[in-house]
Amino acid sequence: MSTHSPERSWTVRVREAGVGALPPEKLLPDSQPTYVASWIYVFGVASLASLAVIIGSGMILTLKGPAWWHYTGVGHFFNSVHLWAVELFFFVMVVHLWGKYWMAAWRGGRTRVWVTGAVTFLIAVPCALTGYVSQQNFDAQWISTQAKDAMNSVGIGAFFNLTNFGQMYSFHVLLLPLAVVALVVAHVLLVRRHGVVPPFELDGRALAVVPAPDGAPDAPVPTGAQS
Amino acid sequence: MDPTGTGVMGAVFNLNHPAHVVHWHFISLSVSNVVVMALMLIVFAVAITVPFPGALRRRGGAS
Numbered sequence: 001m002s003t004h005s006p007e008r009s010w011t012v013r014v015r016e017a018g019v020g021a022l023p024p025e026k027l028l029p030d031s032q033p034t035y036v037a038s039w040i041y042v043f044g045v046a047s048l049a050s051l052a053v054i055i056g057s058g059m060i061l062t063l064k065g066p067a068w069w070h071y072t073g074v075g076h077f078f079n080s081v082h083l084w085a086v087e088l089f090f091f092v093m094v095v096h097l098w099g100k101y102w103m104a105a106w107r108g109g110r111t112r113v114w115v116t117g118a119v120t121f122l123i124a125v126p127c128a129l130t131g132y133v134s135q136q137n138f139d140a141q142w143i144s145t146q147a148k149d150a151m152n153s154v155g156i157g158a159f160f161n162l163t164n165f166g167q168m169y170s171f172h173v174l175l176l177p178l179a180v181v182a183l184v185v186a187h188v189l190l191v192r193r194h195g196v197v198p199p200f201e202l203d204g205r206a207l208a209v210v211p212a213p214d215g216a217p218d219a220p221v222p223t224g225a226q227s
Numbered sequence: 228m229d230p231t232g233t234g235v236m237g238a239v240f241n242l243n244h245p246a247h248v249v250h251w252h253f254i255s256l257s258v259s260n261v262v263v264m265a266l267m268l269i270v271f272a273v274a275i276t277v278p279f280p281g282a283l284r285r286r287g288g289a290s
Binding site for chain 1: 263266267270271273274275277279281282285
């Protein structure tokens with residue numbers, strides 16, 4: 001029989017910290033604020049959708065191998081789905097990034113939301129590059145021999161060798177996707193915790209000053225009180 | 228029969244030539260990349276100007 005009290009158990013402390021940081025109604029909310037009803041807010045979830053297609057098609061390609069994706073019709077199809085999902089991922093992620101940059105999405109204590117999103121974009125670039133050099137064709141050879149000069153010029157060619165297929169393939173199917181998915185999960189959980197960033201005019205309302213009726217000093221009105 | 232399927236699914240555009248490139252001073256961009264960048268700018272402009280379906284109704288109901 002255990003002599004530890006339940007309060008001291010690490011599982012209890014982790015659970016309490018998790019629920020405290022992200023209670024169920026925040027993790028899976030019933031609704032979103034009305035300002036989220038705008039096309040510019042669609043590109044975040046579009047990035048998630050294209051990432052899901054990338055991961056799914058990539059897993060099928062990994063299972064079947066280069067001969068399948070080069071020499072069969074179905075293999076060509078999944079190869080194309082994987083490529084175009086990546087193109088779409090970067091397309092919508094860049095529009096998402098522009099939208100969040102111009103609305104200063106790091107406002108209101110959302111610094112970590114912005115940083116995880118920006119780092120995801122930076123990690124996704126070598127994730128795509130290692131995919132292009134893992135194709136096992138002349139295109140991959142051309143890209144790897146051109147890109148290795150860039151790596152050598154910044155002194156990382158010895159550790160990140162574009163012409164080493166085994167290393168590039170490992171980076172592409174395991175290490176970098178793991179980093180991207182982990183960052184995306186953290187990003188989404190942080191968005192859930194802090195809420196979607198409001199437009200500037202609503203943020204301004206939070207600091208709007210109204211005259212006090214009884215001659216008392218004017219006071220700021222909290223966001224939502226004027227809706 | 229073509230086992231690769233390339234005969235059936237040929238490219239819409241003729242790709243059997245070197246890429247077209249836009250040169251401006253030291254900037255050198257392939258036409259396909261320029262098209263993608265232009266499309267991203269257009270989609271961004273549309274996303275911030277075109278109203279979302281039902282957005283006015285939701286905002287009206289919330290106030």
